[in-house]
Amino acid sequence: MEAYQNDKSNITEAYGNILIETGNMEKFAESVAMKMLNTCPDIILAIGMQYVDEVDDNEENYDHEEEVPSIIGTIVSVTDNQFIVVEIKETSGKRTKLYWLDYFEGDNIILNALTKKDKNIYIFEYVDIELFDPNIKEYRDYKVLSNVTEAE
Structure with missing residues (x-):
């Protein structure tokens, strides 16, 4: 200097x-x-x-790749409310709701499930996003779909 x-x-x-x-x-x-x-x-x-x-x-x-959270299971229902909610029955029997908020690879699988009963087993990848829920007036975690592939 x-x-x-x-x-x-x-x-x-x-x-x-x-x-x-x-x-x-x-x-x-x-x-x-x-x-x-x-x-x-x-x-x-x-x-x-x-x-x-x-x-x-x-x-x-x-x-070190971050491990993406995922669920293996079948599609139980697809509900079209404010957002599309996909209910999954995991291989353990537990039911989980995933939210479809954005484009993701494999979205055609969900679209097909809207029109027919699909009992195939899939891998559902998701991200946890914290959003404000005006009904309960607090933040809560939502599982948002990021990818769907057929399980082998």
Whole structure:
């Protein structure tokens, strides 16, 4: 910062206002880094290694796929109220309601179930979304369909 203050007019002439104008700070930093490579390459190497380590750490955190919640079962009913509600009978016998709020892959399976009795077993993937329920005047979790596929 001291070097910048001492040579501010030359830097501004060469790079513009590096503190305000977008992209100018990067150009200035690249120029400084290139000069540092000649005088103190160990520091640039250390900064580069630190960056690589940070990238590796971030990739490790994102490599783990999140498990999507799913239910295996048959379609018991499809109700068309404010939203379409699909009632599923899980293989354990438990009944669960899933809400169809948006496009998802496999929506044709639900459309077909509206017109005929379908006893096939499917895998229903969903996301939990917290929405305000005006009837009970509080937030509650809804299971919203995100994918439907045939179980193998």
